[in-house]
Amino acid sequence: MTERDTAIVVKPGAVSFDDLARVLAGHSVVLDPSFWPRVEAAAEIVAKAAHAAVPIYGINTGFGKLASKRIPPDQTALLQRNLIVSHCCGVGPATPEPVVRLMMALKIISLGRGASGVRRAVIEQLQGMLARGVCPLVPQQGSVGASGDLAPLAHMTAVMIGEGQAIVDGKIVSGDEALAAAGLAPLTLGPKEGLALINGTQFSTAYAISGVLRAFRLARAALVTGALSVDAAMASTAPFRPEIQALRGHAGQIAAAATLTALLDGSDIRLSHLEGDERVQDPYCLRCQPQVAGAALDLITQAARTLIVEANAVTDNPLVLVETGEIVSGGNFHAEPVAFAADAIALALSEIGAISERRIATLVDPALNFGLPPFLTPDPGVNSGFMIAEVTAAALYAENKQRAAACSIDSTPTSANQEDHVSMAAHAARRLSDMADNLAAILGIELLVAAQGITLRAPHATSAPLVAVVAALREQVPALGADRYMAGDLARAAALIETGALPAATISVLPSDPFPRLD
Numbered sequence: 001m002t003e004r005d006t007a008i009v010v011k012p013g014a015v016s017f018d019d020l021a022r023v024l025a026g027h028s029v030v031l032d033p034s035f036w037p038r039v040e041a042a043a044e045i046v047a048k049a050a051h052a053a054v055p056i057y058g059i060n061t062g063f064g065k066l067a068s069k070r071i072p073p074d075q076t077a078l079l080q081r082n083l084i085v086s087h088c089c090g091v092g093p094a095t096p097e098p099v100v101r102l103m104m105a106l107k108i109i110s111l112g113r114g115a116s117g118v119r120r121a122v123i124e125q126l127q128g129m130l131a132r133g134v135c136p137l138v139p140q141q142g143s144v145g146a147s148g149d150l151a152p153l154a155h156m157t158a159v160m161i162g163e164g165q166a167i168v169d170g171k172i173v174s175g176d177e178a179l180a181a182a183g184l185a186p187l188t189l190g191p192k193e194g195l196a197l198i199n200g201t202q203f204s205t206a207y208a209i210s211g212v213l214r215a216f217r218l219a220r221a222a223l224v225t226g227a228l229s230v231d232a233a234m235a236s237t238a239p240f241r242p243e244i245q246a247l248r249g250h251a252g253q254i255a256a257a258a259t260l261t262a263l264l265d266g267s268d269i270r271l272s273h274l275e276g277d278e279r280v281q282d283p284y285c286l287r288c289q290p291q292v293a294g295a296a297l298d299l300i301t302q303a304a305r306t307l308i309v310e311a312n313a314v315t316d317n318p319l320v321l322v323e324t325g326e327i328v329s330g331g332n333f334h335a336e337p338v339a340f341a342a343d344a345i346a347l348a349l350s351e352i353g354a355i356s357e358r359r360i361a362t363l364v365d366p367a368l369n370f371g372l373p374p375f376l377t378p379d380p381g382v383n384s385g386f387m388i389a390e391v392t393a394a395a396l397y398a399e400n401k402q403r404a405a406a407c408s409i410d411s412t413p414t415s416a417n418q419e420d421h422v423s424m425a426a427h428a429a430r431r432l433s434d435m436a437d438n439l440a441a442i443l444g445i446e447l448l449v450a451a452q453g454i455t456l457r458a459p460h461a462t463s464a465p466l467v468a469v470v471a472a473l474r475e476q477v478p479a480l481g482a483d484r485y486m487a488g489d490l491a492r493a494a495a496l497i498e499t500g501a502l503p504a505a506t507i508s509v510l511p512s513d514p515f516p517r518l519d
Contacts, residue, residue, distance in 0.1 A: 007131060010105070011035070012112040013312050017304065019474035020105070020209055020311060029105045031123055038114030039123065042192075049327055050076055050191035054325070057318055057329050058195040080194035080430040084162055087154035087198055090139030095152070095203075096136045096433075097167060103206040104130055104156060107197065111321070114442030116196040117320040117327070118161045125160050125187045132182035138203070141227050141321035144414055145335035145425030148316065149203035151480040152426070157197040162186030192318075199316035201335040204425035207309050208342045214498075215300045215345050218295065219495045221351045223256060224469060224504045226289045226444040227263035229359040231452025231480025234273045234370045235286040243290040244292055253294030260289060263504055268464040269454065273370075282374050283368065285358035296348040303348075305339040310338055339408035342428035347472060349435045350397075350404035353442045357390075357397040360442075363449050364390050364406045376452045377469045383483045386449050391492065394500045396438040403431050442495030447473060447502075448480075455479045468503040472496065473491050 023029060030040075049056050051073050060071050070476050071079050095103075108126050129136075134158040142151030148207050154241030159175040167179035179186055189197075230237065233330045240261045245254040264270055281287060320331040364386050366374045377385025409427035413420040451470045454462050461467060476492040496502055 007127075010112065010515070011144050013108045015109055015308075015312050015363055017209075017308055018212070020308075021104060023102050023105045024210060024213070026098070026101075027114050028096065028101075028127070029108055029417075030127050030131075031108060033319070034322045035108070035112045035114060036120060038322055039112065039118070041322050042114045043119045045320050045322065045325055045327065046192050056327050057326065059192045059317070059318075061317060066289070069400055070157060071178060076191050077188055077403045080189035080191070081161060082092035083194040084154050084157045084161060084198065087150050088158050088164060090142040090336050093138050093296055095138040095140050095207075095359050097208045097456075098124045099210055100135050100138050102209065103152070103202045106138075106205055107153070107156070107200065107275070108198055109121045110202065110316065111196065113314045113316045114314050114322060115319045116192075118196050119190055119192045121187060122160075122189075122193050122197070125184065127512055128182065128184050129159070129179075131182070133168060134159065134178045134182050134184070135167045136175075137167055140167060141427070141432055143203060143426035144200065144412060144419075144422040145339055146333070146414060146422035147157055148199035148333040148418040149335070149426055150202060151366045152203035153198040153200060159188060160197070168432070173185060173285070177372075187322050196316045199357040201310060201313075201315045201333065201338050204335050204338045204342070204423075205310050207426070207429035207432065208303075208338050208345070209311065211342065211345050211429060211436060212300060212304050215432070215435040216297075216304070217350055218436060218443060218497065219297050219300060219352055221440075221443050221500065222356055223259045223265065223289075223358065223501065224502055225443050225450055225497075226286075226293065226359065227260050227504075228450035228462070228466055228469065229363060229452060230264060230286055231267055231269045231466065232363055232372070232450045232457070233359075233368075234269060234281070234331075234457070235282040237261065237270060239282075239287045240290060241417055245294075248291075250298060251292055252297035253290045256294040256297060263465050264463050265465075267461075269460045269462050271479050272460045284363055285355050285356070285362060287496065289355070291342035291405040292351060296352050299348045300342045303344045306337050306341040310341075334421075335423040336408065339423040339425035339428045342425060342432060343408050345432055346428070346435060347406045349432065349439050350400045353397045353439045355402050355510070356383055356439075356442050356446045357393045360386075360390050360393050360446050360449050363453050364499070369453065372453055372456055375482070376449060376456065378481060384451065385480060386445075389448065389486060390444050393442045395460070400435050400438050403435050407431070409510055440498040441490065441494045443497045444490055444495075447475065447497060448489060452480055466503040 007028045007030045010029045082519045139151050143149040159166045162176035164175040240257040245257045270299040315332045362368045364375045374380040375385030375387045377383040407424040411421050477489045
């Protein structure tokens with residue numbers, strides 16, 4: 001067993017972003033054994049309630065608008081099975097496997113708190129599927145983030161009971177085939193267990209956690225490309241002085257300015273224009289980087305704090321209070337915190353791309369780039385240089401700007417008005433993936449453009465950290481001379497941004513941030 005396959009022992013209530021990042025990277029999870037007694041105690045309370053004369057929602061009643069319909073004990077298993085298959089109404093492309101695996105891990109964490117009333121066998125089924133590479137095929141669309149991510153979680157649960165479809169070794173197979181290949185048997189669901197599995201925010205939260213981790217990586221990369229642009233444009237570093245940031249006091253702004261200063265320290269380009277430069281102030285896209293990048297970092301960090309709470313939360317309904325023996329209905333399945341967090345991340349992704357696109361536009365414009373040739377080509381006219389690369393960045397930013405509109409305010413009542421206010425967290429979180437793809441491409445274009453500008457500043461050189469960045473890029477993409485096919489250049493630059501392969505991108509900008517080390 002390789003380290004990648006080593007299971008993470010999770011303690012619900014204390015799971016960290018480092019744990020979750022490792023799940024996205026391919027690790028499985030197992031519940032800390034100390035939590036089994038509470039899980040089993042809650043399951044016993046539910047088992048007794050299933051035979052009680054008093055109606056208890058989801059245990060001996062129907063669901064949603066059918067909550068007043070009593071279900072006899074001999075139909076409990078049928079009730080739970082029908083709940084799952086009837087809720088498998090997802091449409092659209094399959095959710096990426098890392099996100100599905102994280103969703104499964106989050107469900108283990110939630111059920112492991114011992115407030116859901118499921119048997120140990122339910123959690124062990126999820127653990128076995130994760131460990132043996134059984135990944136349910138979960139369509140991306142169909143949840144409004146209301147009574148949990150019902151449709152996506154139903155598709156996950158269907159495989160647990162031998163229904164639905166799964167992906168095993170890259171192939172789509174039926175749920176029962178997937179379990180058989182993994183040496184697992186279909187699970188027969190007991191009272192409340194189907195409801196506990198499909199109630200909850202784990203689909204939305206998994207997507208949002210994937211999004212916030214990517215957003216943090218991209219925000220750090222944007223400080224690197226932004227620093228390169230400062231030198232390529234021969235802009236001033238005076239706006240990054242710590243005294244300026246301290247007078248405002250925002251942590252992200254202070255950290256962003258300190259990072260930009262460190263990245264540019266020792267630049268010969270910077271020293272070459274300290275005297276004789278008649279410009280009084282640079283454009284906002286260069287001068288206001290600490291304010292914009294810092295605000296984005298603060299927003300991403302706050303969203304991360306919300307999401308790590310949600311990752312450790314119990315979000316199904318009803319809930320079992322082991323201490324009192326009560327089973328109580330509530331609304332923890334409502335995904336408003338996740339929707340708000342996803343909306344905040346979307347704003348940050350959009351604004352990081354917006355200011356990067358403006359830096360690209362500044363560098364290719366001979367009226368603004370302080371002596372560089374038009375579109376950064378050594379022979380403008382016969383060559384177009386980075387003319388259309390800048391247009392591509394503008395197109396991608398426009399898409400992100402449109403996608404950044406708040407999803408959380410767009411409630412659409414469902415379930416015969418029983419669920420009359422919904423969060424829309426699922427597509428709020430899903431759209432972060434496409435937005436992050438776009439931002440990586442925008443920053444990749446800035447990397448290409450800014451590195452070209454610095455190359456054209458020879459014999460003056462940039463700082464040692466940024467020289468290393470340009471060198472890493474040049475291993476993949478040579479400097480632009482005559483026009484050439486550029487799509488491959490853009491793809492390779494975006495990959496460098498996305499993977500964090502740039503030497504200076506490992507600089508930590510927030511010493512107290514909630515994220516794992518990514519270097």
